[in-house]
Amino acid sequence: MNSLKLFNSLGRCLQEFEPLEPGHIRLYTCGPTVYDRIHIGNLRTFVFEDLLRRTLRFFGYRVTQAMNLTDVEDKIIAAALEADVDIGTFTAPHVASFFDDLTTLRIERVEHYPRATEHVAEMIAMIERLLTAGYAYCADDCVFFRIGADEDYGRLSGIDLDQVRRGERVRSDEYDKEDARDFVLWKGAKEGEPAWPSPWGPGRPGWHIECSAMSQKYLGKTFDIHCGGVDNLFPHHENEIAQSESANCCPLARYWLHSEHLTVDGEKMSKSLGNCYTLGDLLDRGLSARSIRYLLASVHYRQQLDFTFDKLAAADRALKRIDDMRFRLAHEVEKEIDPGPLDRAAGRFENAFATALADDLNTAGALGAVFTFVHTVNGFIDQGLPPGGRTRVHAALDRADQVLAVLDTGDWAGAAESGGGLSDVEIDALVAARSEARATRDFAAADRIRDQLSEAGVVVEDAPGGSRWKRG
RNA sequence: GGCGACGUGGCCAAGUGGUAAGGCGAGGGUCUGCAAAACCCUUAUUCGCCGGUUCGAAUCCGGCCGUCGCCUCCA
Structure with missing residues (x-):
């Protein structure tokens, strides 16, 4: 059997893959924030993760995978307020369209799709452990992770926080943090915002903590592979490592795999450029889901x-x-x-x-x-x-x-089914009639039938063994 | 400014020390009543540029040029 090698972002090198438990792989993949339809950039990553999952099984491993659904977050809260609905009502259609897109692109369902809103208790428990161990502190109704207490911080991304340019967002941060670089574990609720009770008052979890808490619940404190898009390498994955490893005193994941971005016409996708396509946009243009999956699979994931x-x-x-x-x-x-x-x-x-x-x-x-x-x-x-x-x-x-999962021609969304409404039996009859006309050298009649079929999108091939047809 | 990636034929894209996979396109051919479709063949003495290491480099090292990404909640 071929030994599988994977490029580990942690250490930036190609490594021979060895699972923690022989024959069984535990895999965590960062999922979507369900505040809008996902775009083809997201899908590139999800297709990559599907190819990884299928490859692991191809090589005989059993896979247990979890992909989170971030269903509470600032943009979701703002949009739900705007629409005057609760966040569950707001996110439901986006969750549904996410699963529709997976189905369309033949991305397999994984074992667990944990939602942030359903794991607040686990997150609170982890934050409490961090507070007890001195890795976190309360301020302004919030709880922050104390980056200065984590000596390893930056190991994954190679980032040196002293060198990080102080960006707008850091400067404009309104919270009263010990250090501008500290990140939030728990956000105190403002008036009108959805909130969960906690030892620090009503509020909601920060973004990073959900992955730390949910991966532990479904895959254990240390698991095999953690995936995501490159943009998540810093700060998201770095912060996950900081939280989980500080709370649990053991490595979070052994292999970190990051997929590169997808650009459109040479530029990063963005709403202002108008090049932010969803799968639905492409299918509406008559493009087939099969070609899209093929294209996404045809370039190496780190390119x-x-x-x-x-x-x-x-x-x-x-x-x-x-x-x-x-x-x-x-x-x-x-x-x-x-x-x-x-x-x-x-x-x-x-x-x-x-x-x-x-x-x-x-x-x-x-x-x-x-x-x-x-x-x-x-x-x-x-x-x-x-x-x-x-x-x-x-x-x-x-x-x-x-x-x-692209080689078969089966049922693919968007694949133009040609035939002009003709059934197989009707086409067979026309092809047979044409063959008869050709046999009697009535080429004018034969060509008329061929034109008729051609207009209906049916290609007739004359082979040595007789004519055959296909929907072109 | 910091960190990182990339630059291979007309286009796309594999290949990390042993002499350039594959796809699209283009040109030619076969088949055919004529076509179409399909198939077959051809299409990079060369891998951004300049040096170096080596018997040997697209592949390793140094420099230069160019493109792109990330730098606190974007897959």
């Missing part, structure tokens, strides 16, 4: 991925190459020849695919292996397909698709 419509079109064409091979394969008659060469080619593909994945999720390399195999199979189709060849090819592709 910035520049999203353009041209690339989506190229992704569409690339997938078509795979589909066309399957189409040819389905129509090919197997011959009584030696199945060895095809079986060995499939084995080489399986090996190359697994090797690429084991190398820090080299999905681009893995897809390269897929296309090399497609080319090889096309050769077998031309030269002669051995008995069992079709099954062998499908077995190899299906195995790869357990990770990629």
